[in-house]
Amino acid sequence: MEVVLAVVIGALYAAGLYMMLRRSYVKVVIGLALLSYAASLLIFTVNGVTRGRPPLVPEGALRPPEPFADPLPQALILTAIVIGFGVQAFTVVLFKRTYQATETDDLDAIRSTEHHKKPGVPASISGAREG
Amino acid sequence: MTAAILSGFVLAALAPWVRKVARGWAGWLLALGPLAIVAYFTAQAPHIADGETLSASLNWIPSLGVDLAFYLDGLSLVFAIIISGIGTLIVLYASAYLAGDALEGHFYLYLLFFMASMLGVVLANNLITLFVFWELTSISSYLLIGFKHDKATSRAAALQALLVTGSGGLAMLAGLVLIGQVTGSSTISDLLSQGDTVRASGLYVPILLLVLLGAFAKSAQVPFHFWLPNAMEAPTPVSAYLHSATMVQAGVYLLARLSPVLGGTDEWRVLVIGAGAATMLTGAYLAWLQTDLKRILAYSTISTLGMLVLLVGIGTPLAAKAAVTVLIAHALYKGALFLVAGSLDHETGTRDVTQLGGLWHALPFTGLAALLAAASMAGLPPLFGFIAKEVFYKAAYEAPDLPALLTTLVVTSSVLLVVAAGLVAIKPFFGARVPTPKPPHEAPLRMVLGPLTLATLGAAFGFVPGLLTEYAIKPATEAILAAPAQVELVLWPGLNVILLLSLLTVTLGAGVYAARARLSPPARRLDVGARVGPALGYQKLLDGTLWLADWQTSILQNGYLRYYLITIVATTVGLMGYATLTRVALGGVLRQPDIRLYEALIVAVILAATLAVTQVRSRLAAVAALGTVGYGIALLYILFGAPDLAMTQFAIETLTVVLFVLVLYRLPRFATLTSRAARRRDALIALSAGALMTLLVLIVTADPSRTRLTSYFAYNSATLAKGRNIVNVILVDFRGLDTLGEITVLSVAAAGVFALLKLRPPRKEEATSAPLAEAEAQPSPEEVKPVSLPAMDATVD
Numbered sequence: 010m011e012v013v014l015a016v017v018i019g020a021l022y023a024a025g026l027y028m029m030l031r032r033s034y035v036k037v038v039i040g041l042a043l044l045s046y047a048a049s050l051l052i053f054t055v056n057g058v059t060r061g062r063p064p065l066v067p068e069g070a071l072r073p074p075e076p077f078a079d080p081l082p083q084a085l086i087l088t089a090i091v092i093g094f095g096v097q098a099f100t101v102v103l104f105k106r107t108y109q110a111t112e113t114d115d116l117d118a119i120r121s122t123e124h125h126k127k128p129g130v131p132a133s134i135s136g137a138r139e140g
Numbered sequence: 141m142t143a144a145i146l147s148g149f150v151l152a153a154l155a156p157w158v159r160k161v162a163r164g165w166a167g168w169l170l171a172l173g174p175l176a177i178v179a180y181f182t183a184q185a186p187h188i189a190d191g192e193t194l195s196a197s198l199n200w201i202p203s204l205g206v207d208l209a210f211y212l213d214g215l216s217l218v219f220a221i222i223i224s225g226i227g228t229l230i231v232l233y234a235s236a237y238l239a240g241d242a243l244e245g246h247f248y249l250y251l252l253f254f255m256a257s258m259l260g261v262v263l264a265n266n267l268i269t270l271f272v273f274w275e276l277t278s279i280s281s282y283l284l285i286g287f288k289h290d291k292a293t294s295r296a297a298a299l300q301a302l303l304v305t306g307s308g309g310l311a312m313l314a315g316l317v318l319i320g321q322v323t324g325s326s327t328i329s330d331l332l333s334q335g336d337t338v339r340a341s342g343l344y345v346p347i348l349l350l351v352l353l354g355a356f357a358k359s360a361q362v363p364f365h366f367w368l369p370n371a372m373e374a375p376t377p378v379s380a381y382l383h384s385a386t387m388v389q390a391g392v393y394l395l396a397r398l399s400p401v402l403g404g405t406d407e408w409r410v411l412v413i414g415a416g417a418a419t420m421l422t423g424a425y426l427a428w429l430q431t432d433l434k435r436i437l438a439y440s441t442i443s444t445l446g447m448l449v450l451l452v453g454i455g456t457p458l459a460a461k462a463a464v465t466v467l468i469a470h471a472l473y474k475g476a477l478f479l480v481a482g483s484l485d486h487e488t489g490t491r492d493v494t495q496l497g498g499l500w501h502a503l504p505f506t507g508l509a510a511l512l513a514a515a516s517m518a519g520l521p522p523l524f525g526f527i528a529k530e531v532f533y534k535a536a537y538e539a540p541d542l543p544a545l546l547t548t549l550v551v552t553s554s555v556l557l558v559v560a561a562g563l564v565a566i567k568p569f570f571g572a573r574v575p576t577p578k579p580p581h582e583a584p585l586r587m588v589l590g591p592l593t594l595a596t597l598g599a600a601f602g603f604v605p606g607l608l609t610e611y612a613i614k615p616a617t618e619a620i621l622a623a624p625a626q627v628e629l630v631l632w633p634g635l636n637v638i639l640l641l642s643l644l645t646v647t648l649g650a651g652v653y654a655a656r657a658r659l660s661p662p663a664r665r666l667d668v669g670a671r672v673g674p675a676l677g678y679q680k681l682l683d684g685t686l687w688l689a690d691w692q693t694s695i696l697q698n699g700y701l702r703y704y705l706i707t708i709v710a711t712t713v714g715l716m717g718y719a720t721l722t723r724v725a726l727g728g729v730l731r732q733p734d735i736r737l738y739e740a741l742i743v744a745v746i747l748a749a750t751l752a753v754t755q756v757r758s759r760l761a762a763v764a765a766l767g768t769v770g771y772g773i774a775l776l777y778i779l780f781g782a783p784d785l786a787m788t789q790f791a792i793e794t795l796t797v798v799l800f801v802l803v804l805y806r807l808p809r810f811a812t813l814t815s816r817a818a819r820r821r822d823a824l825i826a827l828s829a830g831a832l833m834t835l836l837v838l839i840v841t842a843d844p845s846r847t848r849l850t851s852y853f854a855y856n857s858a859t860l861a862k863g864r865n866i867v868n869v870i871l872v873d874f875r876g877l878d879t880l881g882e883i884t885v886l887s888v889a890a891a892g893v894f895a896l897l898k899l900r901p902p903r904k905e906e907a908t909s910a911p912l913a914e915a916e917a918q919p920s921p922e923e924v925k926p927v928s929l930p931a932m933d934a935t936v937d
Contacts, residue, residue: 011844012733013743014776015837021769023830024750026709030702030822032813035759035804037701039766042796043753046773047833054837057844058780064866066858073854073866078781080857081850084870086785088882094792095889098799102893105803115813116701 014054021047033114034107038100045093049086056082141210142196144180145263147173148256155252156245167235167586170248174231174255177224181217185611188217195265195329204268205320211265211329214615218464219262219386219393221612222471226385227255229590233479234377236586237486247287251381254280258386262393267316267326270394271309274358277387278305284382285374297370300678304367305358312354312394318347319401328397332622335401348402351394352411359391359445362418366675368442372434376482379434380590384441384478385471392448396463400622403455409541412453417549419446424556428656429664433481433491433564437474440517440560443553444470447532450546452620454539460620461627462528462535464613469516469528472598476513477564479591480506484568486587489577493563498573502580507569509591514565516598518558518649519642524601524608526642527629529554533638551645558649559656566653605629702822709829717832720839729838739779746772759804767797784867 021043028040056079064080066073111119151173159166184194194212201207212220231251238244257280260273279302286298320326322341323334331338338344355361360368371383382388395412402408423443430436444466451463483506485491488499500507516525536546582588601608606629614627633639652659698704735743749768756762770793777786814822853870863869871879 010734010739010780011841012731012838013735013739015834015841017743017746018837019830019832019834020747020750021830022833023826024754025826026705026829027754027822027826029705030826032702033810035807036762036810039753039762042766043750043769046769050773050776051833051837053777053780053782053785055840056847056850057841060779061781063781063783064854066864066866068864071855071858077854079850080853080866080870081847083782083785083867084875086782087788087867087871088878090785090788090792092882092885094796095886097796099889099892099896101799101803102896106896106899108807114807114811117813 010058010060011054014050014058018047018050018054021050032116034104034116034119035114037116038097038104041100042093042097045089045097049089049093052082052086052089141194141212141263142198142208144177145210145256145259148177148252148259152249152252152256155248159245159248164235164239166244166248167232170235170252171228171231173252174224174227177259178221178228181212181220181224184212185217185221188212188214188615189611191615193329197265200269205266205326206268207266207327208269209265209327210260210263212263213329213619214612214617215393215396215464215619216262218468218612218616219389220259222389222468223255223258223262223386226381226471226475226594227251229475229479229593230377230381232586233380233482233590234375236584237377237482238375243287247284247375250280250283250287251378254284254382254387258390261390265328267320267328267331270328271313271316274312274354274390275306275309277382277390278302278309278358281305281371281382281387284378285371287375287378288373291373294373297367297373301367301371303682304364304678308354308357308364310354311350311357315347315350315354318343318350322347331398332400335404335622338401339405344402344405345407348405348407348411351398351402352415355391355394356415356449357391358394359388359449360419360442361391361415361446361449362422363674363677365419365422365442366673366678369435369438372432372438376434376478376485379438380475380478380482383438384474388441388445389448389467389471392445392452392463392467395449395452396460396620399452399455399620403452409453409455413450413541413546414453416446416448416450416453417546419443420450420553421446421549424553424560425663426667428556428559428563428652429660429667431493433484433493433496433568434478436493436560436563437478437481440557441470441474443557444474447550447553450550451532451535454535454541454546456535456538456540457617457621457625458531458538459535461613461617461625462531463620464616465528465531465629468601468608468612469525469598472594472601473513473516473525476509476591476594476598477517479587479594480510480513481564483583483587483591487578487583488580493567495574495576496568497571498569499576499580500569503569503582505588505592506583509588509595510565510569512595512599513591514561516595516602518561518646519554520646522599522602522631524598524605527602527605527631529642529645530633530638531629533641537638537641547641551641554645555648555652558646559653562649562653563656602631605631706822706825709825713825713828713832716836717828720832720835724839726839729835729842731842739776742772742775742779746776757809759807759810760801762810763797763800763804766800767793770796782867784865 025040025043025047028036028043031037031040059076059078062074062077064073064077064083107119108114113119151170155166155170158169162169187194196210198208231248234247234251235244238247241247254277257273257276261270261277264270264273282298282302285301286294288294316326319331319338322338322343323331325331325334338347341347357364368383368388372379374383399408403412420443423439423441423446427436427439427443430439447466448463448470451459451466481491483503484496484499487503487506488496490496512523516523519526519529533547533550536550537543539546609627609629613629614625617625617627746769749765749772752765753762753769756765770789774786774789774793777783777789853874854866857863857866857869861869861873863873
């Protein structure tokens, strides 16, 4: 099964990187999400996977019955998923604010902190930084 | 001895505080520190004169043979007394000169920091220690030259001095390390007897060149001399102290100190005598053409530095004696003259000699100091400068190589220095009274004390040279030669060639001074250095470096995320791909997949959804496809024994989709922003990176191995932590602190989200787009906050 998962991981990395290379802010954020899936699945897979045997210790026993899924990557991934969500929530809200200020989704159009909506309009937008 | 040096640093650190508490008395109080150091070193003089040496050492980096080792012999002693003695007077002088300056406390800090560092340079007994203190003096010099930091010229001059002396210092470090390699010792007192080893070594020429580079840059030898006149941007007490009496002498000290190790060869003589003679002549030639008092003194200092280097290069016992004598005489008269220039500037508002004249009655004490010091500088009897010039002439006259040429150059330079001495002492104080920007009046006591003390000492030693000879000049000469020497100094040596040369010097000097109005314009035209000099080379080099930095920054730091990513990913894929394909046996990597039908279906859905994410034009469709990928992965987690992961993934996935939809809802479809070629290029890069990751996973999973950690957690979860869900036990118990960190990250993200939502541009914005205005009310912090999932980790059981 690891062979198939390897292909899935590769596909997720490829798609994530491709999206991160786009000029659209939203696509970059989506690419980030795909990359975090890929990384989680990578951690999940590298030590081998076990079908249907969660790492639980049954009542009355002191150890989980062999074979059992490796609990260590699971603990790592759980943390990663949650932090990944924190990052995503932040980037999405950041996008919302950026879009409000600049009305564009094109990263190349918002390279400068001195961006003006229209020529001749004083830089009140960048005031968000100064204020 | 160690305490004497290190106490300077402590005093420096306390100085701003002392300034704050003692106010106007801070100068008097702080001068006590250097004064105590003078007393300490003066008390050592009789012992040193008896041929003793003093050493002290503290372990610093024993593994590298670097100790905080200090060594006091005749040469160090002369320097140490000059440094601390003039330091005392400078602190006093500066307290009046800078009175009322907001940064006066900082000034004492830098000045005392410099003094301690400079003491470290001349007392260091370890090559690396020497280098460290050497660079500390460069740094303090930088801070002091740039003291008036609101002036662009000050900053540029400070940077120039730092870059020139600092790069010289690096060359010197390389030379010193090579010396350590050749001799196997970095203790200076041990090296003194190993000169033959160094001179016989194949590395001798590189060592010599590197060390000379450091010494010449520091001591402003041609062609590095240009930084010193520019350093006159510093407050005048600094010029008097660092850029005349002490720091610029560090190069001379280094050459004198290492002359038993490196000296005596033809290479040494050619390079050191050549640089010294060129500097002596250049400095003297440019000195009398200046009109700014401080620049006159700066160029004459360069000339004297050249003389000292020349003498060290000649290397005979007579020359060594002359070097020490000139060094002491110069410290006394030049320190005094700089301080006089500072007083004139301070009390009249100008230091342009053409604006000064007839001030004798207004500033009698300062004038007296100027006259005494200038007479010493011009080498008039019975001042100490006369004796110094006599031995200097004698050393050149009796030099083993080219005595006639050397003597001619020396006399020519001295004639021009007589003119310079006249310019700084006679022109401002005598002759017709010239109106000055400020009504002139005598300087305060603290500013008279310094120049008058130094000038008087310069006069007194002329009458009693014996005292100085026995306790300072003889021990120092023996230290330079690393051999006993006969040293005597007399004021009246009798009528001989040398005296005639002195007479000629003064006569010619007076003549040129009288005719300077007619002589200086043509002489100025001869000054080609101003147009094609090394200063221009420095500027070109600096501009070139900045241009290069600018150019490479604009390429590497272009500001486009995608080009950064392409660079990183392509490099990684290239290097890792090459290593993987050439070094890993790929035979066992491709295996028959063991897959069940329902798993294949899920995988197919994930792959299809992944492809869809990259291709669809609708934002919401992309988000939906992204959600599908996430749910698919959650299903895989369920199938492969990770129910906790699946639950978290389902919850988070739902929240993510909701968040995306709220923000992106009704935004226009994705626009096509890039060309087809760019998309193909990106796809190629992304696919190759993906393929590499696939390959890596295949290689790693071909030989699975469990870590010991896994069994530790599995076997101890129930017994030690009383929990049956091992994943949860790891999160809340074994690795509880990690989870705390995770909660912190999430809180920071939540705070960031909250701030972004609450932040409003200062003006009511007119153009908020409709879809976002609606969405704005929705993902409020309350909406985002419940996602405090760490709590969830803990409760899943």
